[in-house]
Amino acid sequence: MSTIVAKESRCRWHMCRMAHRLPGSATFRWGCFMSKEQLHGLMRDALRASDADQTEIVTMTSNSALTWYAENIIHQNVAEHTAQVQVRAVVGKKVGSASTTDCSPEGLALIVRQASQAARLMPDDPGFPGLPSPQPITAGRVDGWVAATAASQPGERVLAVKKVIERAEHEGLRAAGTYQVQNSELAVVSSMGVAAYQQYTVAALKAVVMGDDSSGYSLMSSADVANIDPEATGERAVRTAVETRHPAEVGPGAFEVVLSPFAVEELMGMLAYLALSARSVEQHTCFLEGHEGEQIASPIVSLYDDGLDPAGMPVPFDFEGMPKRHVDFLTEGKGGNVVYDSYYAAKMDRATTGHSLQQPNDIGPYPLNIFMGAGDSSETDMVSHVERGIYVTRFWYGNPVEPRGAVVTGTTRDGTYLIENGHKTHGIRNLRFTQGLVDMFAHTIEISRNRAVLASSFGIGAMVLPSIRAEGFQFTGVTR
Known part of the structure; x- marks a missing residue:
C-alpha cells in the first residue's frame, strides 16, 4: 500500500x-x-x-x-x-x-x-x-x-x-x-x-x-x-x-517585474475597492475621475468588467436584479468609466450598470467580473526579455496607502524569484512593495496571451487575468 x-x-x-x-x-x-x-x-x-x-x-x-x-x-x-x-x-x-x-x-x-x-x-x-x-x-x-x-x-x-x-x-x-x-x-x-x-x-x-x-x-x-x-x-x-529553496536576499529598489495572474489578482482586488466605483468618484479618490478618453496607461492595457462574458463565471444581474453591463475602465490605456448601482446612478445622474452588492453595505457598487485584455506573449517569453528583475508568484496582506493614485502596499509570497539574463535563477526572500497601480499600468510593457480564471472571494463572479511585465516596480523592504 x-x-x-x-x-x-x-x-x-x-x-x-x-x-x-x-x-x-x-x-x-x-x-x-x-x-x-x-x-x-x-x-x-x-x-x-x-x-x-x-x-x-x-x-x-x-x-x-x-x-x-x-x-x-x-x-x-x-x-x-x-x-x-x-x-x-x-x-x-x-x-x-x-x-x-x-x-x-x-x-x-x-x-x-x-x-x-x-x-x-x-x-x-x-x-x-x-x-x-x-x-x-x-x-x-x-x-x-x-x-x-x-x-x-x-x-x-x-x-x-x-x-x-x-x-x-x-x-x-x-x-x-x-x-x-x-x-x-x-x-x-x-x-x-x-x-x-x-x-x-x-x-x-x-x-x-x-x-x-x-x-x-x-x-x-x-x-x-x-x-x-x-x-x-x-x-x-x-x-x-523546489526552485525557490535556499532563498537569497535582494535589497529594496525599483525592479522590472513579471507578475503571475495570482499576483495581478491581489492588485486588481485592491484597485476595485479603491477606484473603480461611483463611490470612489464621489469621494474623489478615483484615478479615472476627469480623465475619460485621456491616455493614462500603456496602450497595451485594457481593463473592464463584464458579467456576461462566458470566459469568466457569468451571472447576468446584480443584487438588485438589474442587468449587468460591460464597463470599460481602461481601453488601450485611455481612461473610461466606473460601475454604478441604482443609488449612486440616481445620485450622479447616470444609469445603473448592474453592479450592486447586497444592500445595505458600506462598499457601494463593485465590479465582480474584472477582465484584463490579453496580450501576445507567453509568460516564458516575458521572463526571457528581462535582463535583471523579479518574478512574483503571489502578493498578500495588501493595504491601501494613497487612494487617489491607487498606491498600495503588501508583500510577496509563495515563490519570488530573481530573474537574470532572461532566466529565473533562484529564489529570493519575500519583499515588501509600495506601488502606485496607475504608475504600474503606465509602465506595463508586455502582457501574456493566456489568462487565468480566478473565482471571486465573494462567492459570485471571477476575475480573468493575464501575467504582466512592468518596469520600475517599487520594492521597499525585505521581510524577515
Whole structure:
C-alpha cells in the first residue's frame, strides 16, 4: 500500500445534509434547489406580508462541498446547504433591512415584517431614489451553470487532491489546500416588479506546497469541474517550492517585474475597492475621475468588467436584479468609466450598470467580473526579455496607502524569484512593495496571451487575468 492510500484511510468524512421543508413539497434534499417558479412564488407570497411602500427580497442559496488537506493528509470532507435571505423595506425616504436563513413561508413573512419595522425607525435618506424598476436581463449568452460540477462527488475530489499530494511527497514537500465545488442560485424579487433568477457553479482547487525555507502556490478555478487539472495545479506549486529553496536576499529598489495572474489578482482586488466605483468618484479618490478618453496607461492595457462574458463565471444581474453591463475602465490605456448601482446612478445622474452588492453595505457598487485584455506573449517569453528583475508568484496582506493614485502596499509570497539574463535563477526572500497601480499600468510593457480564471472571494463572479511585465516596480523592504 502506498503512503498516500494509507493516509487516505485516516480521512474523516463529515457530510452535513441539511433539510428544508417547502410548502406542499417533499423534504428538500442536499444537492437540489427549488425551481425558479417555486422560489419566486415563495418570495412573492412573502411580499404580501409587507406593509412598507416598497419591498425587495434577495435570496442566495448554495450547495458547497469542500475537501481540506494539510501536511499531505486529507483531513476533512464537508458538505453543506446554506441559504441567506436579505430584505430591504422602504417607507417614504426611510430604508430598513433584515436578514434570515429561515426560508419557510413563516420565516420569510416574519423577516419582511421586521424589515418594515426597521425602516420606520430609520432617519430619512433624502438621496434614496426608491427601489429600481425592472429592466430586461440578457439571456442566452450567459450560462454559468455546469451540471457536471453540481453533480461532482467527494471521491472525485479525493482523487484530484491525491495527485497534488503525491507530487509534493515525491519532492519531500508538504501540501495543503482545498478543493471546493459549489452550485448556487441567486433570486431577486421586489414589489416594483423585479423578478430575476440565475443558477451558477464554481469549482476551485488550491494548492500551497511548503518546504523548510520555500513555498509554492497554485489555484485553478472554473464553472466546469472538467477544466480543473490537478496534475498541472500540483506541478506548478511543487516546482515553485523546489526552485525557490535556499532563498537569497535582494535589497529594496525599483525592479522590472513579471507578475503571475495570482499576483495581478491581489492588485486588481485592491484597485476595485479603491477606484473603480461611483463611490470612489464621489469621494474623489478615483484615478479615472476627469480623465475619460485621456491616455493614462500603456496602450497595451485594457481593463473592464463584464458579467456576461462566458470566459469568466457569468451571472447576468446584480443584487438588485438589474442587468449587468460591460464597463470599460481602461481601453488601450485611455481612461473610461466606473460601475454604478441604482443609488449612486440616481445620485450622479447616470444609469445603473448592474453592479450592486447586497444592500445595505458600506462598499457601494463593485465590479465582480474584472477582465484584463490579453496580450501576445507567453509568460516564458516575458521572463526571457528581462535582463535583471523579479518574478512574483503571489502578493498578500495588501493595504491601501494613497487612494487617489491607487498606491498600495503588501508583500510577496509563495515563490519570488530573481530573474537574470532572461532566466529565473533562484529564489529570493519575500519583499515588501509600495506601488502606485496607475504608475504600474503606465509602465506595463508586455502582457501574456493566456489568462487565468480566478473565482471571486465573494462567492459570485471571477476575475480573468493575464501575467504582466512592468518596469520600475517599487520594492521597499525585505521581510524577515
